[in-house]
Amino acid sequence: MKILLIQPNSTEEIKKEYLSLQYPINLGYIAAVLKKQGHEVNMVDFNVMSRKKLGFFISKYKPEIIGITALTSSILNAQNIISEIKKIDEKIITVLGGIHASSLPIKTMEENLDLDYLIFGEGEKTIVELVDKIIKKKSLLGVNGLVFRKNKKIIKNKPRELIKNLDSIPFSERGLIPLELYKKQHVSRGFSRRDKKIVEIMTSRGCPNQCIFCAGHVNYGFCVRFRSYEHIAEEINQCIKNYGANHVSIEDDTFTLNKELVKKLCDFFKEKNLTWNCNARVNTVNFKILKLMAQSGCKKIAFGVESGNPEILKKIKKGITISQVITAVEDSKKAGIKYVECDFMIGSHIDETFKTVNDTKKLIHKLMPDFLSLAVMCPFPGTEVYDLMVKNKYLDENPDWSQFTFFGELNRYKRIKYLTSEQMVKLQRKILKGYYSSPKYMFSQLIKIRSFGEIRYFKQLGFSFLEEFFLRKKVK
DSSP: OEEEEEEOOOOGGGGSTTSBOOOOHHHHHHHHHHHHTTOEEEEEETTTSOGGGHHHHHHHHOOSEEEEEOOGGGHHHHHHHHHHHHHHOTTSEEEEESHHHHHSHHHHHHHOTTOOEEEOSOOHHHHHHHHHHHHHTOOOTTOTTEEEEETTEEEEOOOOOOOSOGGGSOOOOOSSSOGGGGOSSBSBTTBOTTTSOEEEEOSEEOOOOOOTTOOTHHHHTTOOEEOOHHHHHHHHHHHHHHHOOOEEEEOOSOGGGOHHHHHHHHHHHHHHTOEEEEEEOGGGOOHHHHHHHHHTTEEEEEEEEEOSOHHHHHHTTOOOOHHHHHHHHHHHHHHTOSEEEEEEEETSSTTOOHHHHHHHHHHHHHHOOSEEEEEEOOOOTTSHHHHHHHHTTOSOSSOOGGGOSSSSSOOSOSBOSSOBHHHHHHHHHHHHHHHHTSHHHHHHHHTTOOSHHHHHHHHHHHHHHHIIIIISOOOO
């Protein structure tokens, strides 16, 4: 069959040049398994392609099925796309997947009458089986992980088991959307496609941790599955051959969980003369492994810290301590990793106060990360904090999902227990502005610049910072 896969545009915030934008490798996995079955597959990403060209893409590719993936912030755009598809050609079969659909499958199906099928959970096996059943016109009752309509009634089948062997999934398709379209935004702060040939990869799926604000477990549960070293190395070699890749951005939630895999990949990166970056947890690293990573070409490590207050860390089930945070950041710098990013959040628990936010501010200035991410809590469906917000009546019964991102002055909710949403956004902007404009921070970054490309990159970030924090209208 002819199948078109679509990544819908998120909120307007994604277009800001200081925010990261990755190639949709998860959608690429869906494309890969469908191509392996002999289907004709194409992909579009409306974060880098014009949303107004939907009709053009449909006329160009003449799809029989259109599959769409959506985050919570893009679910309304996805629903609008589905409705428009049916207006163009009501015979086109529409399928929706992604983390929002997995979190609220029945509700999402009810909200969009033009949606034919919804896939919840891990999608590779379900989409292949669904397409096969459609071709053969067989019953869908046995397709696990599927929601569909029968006689105007919504049917939700049993959940599908997770794929045990990740090596059985073919490499994510990267040739269906030109990588050049992603040059405007950086992949991860510190790295631009204008200066490096960057590819994103996943070496594992899932996270064993219990953080109350993270929706990652919705599709993958609280277990973690790893690909083999051989499978990962083969994919990277393919990216070097096909795309000239010289930098790898590892998108795992926590790359440093499997130390043996980390060591093998460090040897591989060093042999291939590749630079790379990853995400980690402060309680999964030590100086020895960080030194090995730095020597192999690791140029950036990002740690999720969330709060500088010990009680808030316990309440959000982060499973780390302030001393572990300080040690991990200091060791990363001593090991020679060029950039250390620390990710924090205001309102990660509904008990956040002005005092606990101030503790976070103090820790930020103590750590002096090269890149600081300071989000305002977003209660994504499927998370424990979402349930807390609903239970305490801080969340509207029918929220505007387009507002559900970590950044921007958006109307996610009115308040948590001790702080209003407006107060949290003001605190966020005040802390970010104060940190990035401090002479100590600016000097720490100037002495790290080693090339014209880096000068150009940080000049661009600097202009974006000035525009965001000094030239635009203040929050009312």
